[in-house]
Amino acid sequence: MTEEQVFLVQNSFHKLVSCSHKLSECFLARLYSTAPELKTLFDTTPGKQDGTPLVDCLRPVIGVLGEPERLVPTAQKLAMRHKEMGIRPNDYPFVGEAMIWTLKHCTGNDLEADLEEAWAEAFLFVASTMINSSEPAQGA
Numbered sequence: 001m002t003e004e005q006v007f008l009v010q011n012s013f014h015k016l017v018s019c020s021h022k023l024s025e026c027f028l029a030r031l032y033s034t035a036p037e038l039k040t041l042f043d044t045t046p047g048k049q050d051g052t053p054l055v056d057c058l059r060p061v062i063g064v065l066g067e068p069e070r071l072v073p074t075a076q077k078l079a080m081r082h083k084e085m086g087i088r089p090n091d092y093p094f095v096g097e098a099m100i101w102t103l104k105h106c107t108g109n110d111l112e113a114d115l116e117e118a119w120a121e122a123f124l125f126v127a128s129t130m131i132n133s134s135e136p137a138q139g140a
Contacts, residue, residue, distance in 0.1 A: 008118040009062060009065060010062055010063075016103075023106055026106035034094055038087075040086075060074050060078065061075055065122060071126070071129070096127060100120060
């Protein structure tokens, strides 16, 4: 990711925090419509996720997005939590699609091409780090 992409993602994330409940609802609705089998993996009991699972999940990685030495261990910890929930590597594309769709359709703002590309790059980097850290080492 370029420094400009990091800036775009971090700056837009700060604006998204104020509508975190709406974003989480849109995200989960989209995710469940494209991958209904994932519905059992997320506990959406009121108060359990406080209605903000998307923002809560993104917050730690977005904060260190431009710092690979901090981002990789943060993404690895997140991967372990997701693995414990039962999320598999082949589930990540559904999550990424739902996240980008949510940003495009539920923020109340048009997602410009450069911002959409920056978010997609951020997701790809974080997701690949998470997938790589949650898979067993080859030859082990």
